[in-house]
Amino acid sequence: HKCSGSGTGKAPLSLRAVLIIQNWFRGYRARLKARQQYALTIFQSIEYADEQDQIQLCNFFTFMLENYKHIRKEEIELSQLTESKLDMMDKQDYVDLIDVPDSYQGPRLQFPLTCADIDLLLEAFKGKQILHARYVLEVLFETKKLLKQMPNFTQIQTSPSKEVTVCGDLHGKLDDLFLIFYKNGLPSGSNPYVFNGDFVDRGRNSMEVLMILCVSFLKNKTYSISYLQIHGKKILQTLEELYTWLPIGTIIDNEILVVHGGISETTDLNLLHRLERNKMKSVLMPPKEINKDYNTDSKHSKLGVTISAHGRIKASGLSSEHLPKHEWEQVIDILWSDPRGKKGCFPNTGRGGGCYFGPDITSKILNKFQLKMIIRSHECKPEGYEICHGGKVVTIFSASNYYEEDSNRGAYVKLCSGTNPRFFQYQVTDATCFQPLHQRVSTMENSAIKILRERMISRKSDLIHAFQHQDRRKSGKLPVSQWAFCMESILGLNLPWRSLSSNLVIIDQNGNVEYMSSFRNIHIEKPIKEANSALVETLYRYRSDLEIIFNAIDTDHSGLISMEEFHAMWKLFSSHYNLHIDNSQVNKIANMMDLNRDGSIDFTEFLKAFYVVHKYETMVKPEATNLA
């Protein structure tokens, strides 16, 4: 290393001063980078924990659909919206039920689609217009029709005049999609694209992204593929069917395998080519046993989820509608696995599904099927892409600023046989990206801590119970290690609790945590004062699940459900999730929600009322503690 003065006559005092400043700055900068990394770790572990929560929701959905038959007196019952019925209905009949009023200002699509329609849609979305539900359904129907004709793996051949562009997760980030099309051109016969899954969810413009991709696909056969995580509500059923028909993967030039997650040591491409992919009803449900009473008390599925419904699901007669277990596992591995440096194949404990696969597994599988490379997505990478396993595995991620402003770049890769892959990076920028580092880190950190604190408040009762259990002397304080232990076991998040403690809780001079201080400046705003806190927390924790379920029940989209429906649904919900909530409490809530005493509940109003109040928008920072 260099250590120089600018001349022999230089006073050592100024050299010492320079060294002091440099030393301090490097320390400060390193702590900023560490804080940035902590924030990213928080975002990522909550993301993966949420994915596991979705598993529970999907299980509940199925359970509900099967058990909830006789409540609604309307014609179209939820349980009857099965695939067979929709198939029997002519698309025209179904879509014709929907009228587009003259007052509609948005884009009007003509079928069969033309290039003009893609441009129309792009311009409309740029102008923040909304696409009418009728066109949405038409696009989805047409897309599904076309997808049904495609094999499990799409085969693409490149040539010098026809490179293929592979994009990774978009997560509903429309701006990133616009940026990609701007840099790389619109999809066309000579400019084909592969979109490697996770196009929607989380981002604000999921439907727009989906529409653009479907329309591009219909016009140009952009090879849109695999794994769709959906949060759309009203068109849920149609989307569910569509995504079961999405191909599992793509093979480019017979040597590059493009799948969403990765592989496992047992991955069998021949089997994957053959299986009936549409029978994968949901990635997130384990296949049912055939002709058995499915006792679901505390049963752990492969994905480590406890299904604790107090009921029995009769699964007879459903065997033909689902994939056999070994095929289902093959698809799970393809969609959920992550590459790692360690050799071998291990269960993917972070995700609860798929595995971690090492470089030896990659070599083995590539050799077995005479392939040269795997391109996959599924993980956010700071540079938008990452190469590992000696160049044999490429991760490509196309949603820039995924967690927060400035968290990462996005990228896409262009492929042509005989040449090396070319990577292109980008970042949807904002004025904030020119802020100094400490402000950007601060923003990201505040956002991560806020999310974490909201997590904490949703488990407040359980946390307090755990803290008090450890606090024998009822002092209101715990050593950091015990506090950290409680946090990790209740929240189920593997985070650096000691390093984060100063952001979450007050610590006294002896290094002990005042565990109640986390809850001081934050509370859940209750819609009804009388509701007790445990119930409020529960409703808050499950609010997005409840919203989805309510919307599914509300088939006439009136925003209202009847008291009877609410009670029935709540009963199912709480038994499935094993919640111990007093029925009288629920009755009280239900009655109070029926504000005008007409027997119906405006649930959107009810759910909107649950928001977390942060007393101060900026973090309340406790006294700084000295490390070591």
Next chain:
Amino acid sequence: MADEKDREETAVAEFHKKIKEAFEVFDHESNNTVDVREIGTIIRSLGCCPSEGELHDLIAELEEEEPTGYIRFEKFLPVMTEILLERRYRPIPEDVLLRAFEVLDTAKRGFLTKDELIKYMTEEGEPFSQEEMEEMLSAAIDPESNSINYKDYISMMVIDEN
């Protein structure tokens, strides 16, 4: 005596957990190794402020016989525990930092010009890289006067850290 020993053992156990947490956050492969280029960040995030020279020596101690570009946790833990127990590489107190700036401000104006700061930081001591220089300037510089009011700068950084 037994009490003291107990306390030291608890302190060591706590250090171990703290070090493990800081290490794991940078262990992207989940295989108990980190890229050697992140070691400086990890050590500094634990509150220590080694100079670049001292860091260089530490890395040499932590690397394998045949350097792999990765540092293993098994090697890092004892070395880092020792550093924390001995309270080595203590951070610079705020007043010492302020006096350092004042020393460089020979004309006692209360500020340094952008050019002066760049010259000092990139040509003397353990020179900054371009990236480090840009980052310091982006936060420190007052765009109108093109100078650094170091007292304000220090206050701002101290607030941000606390």
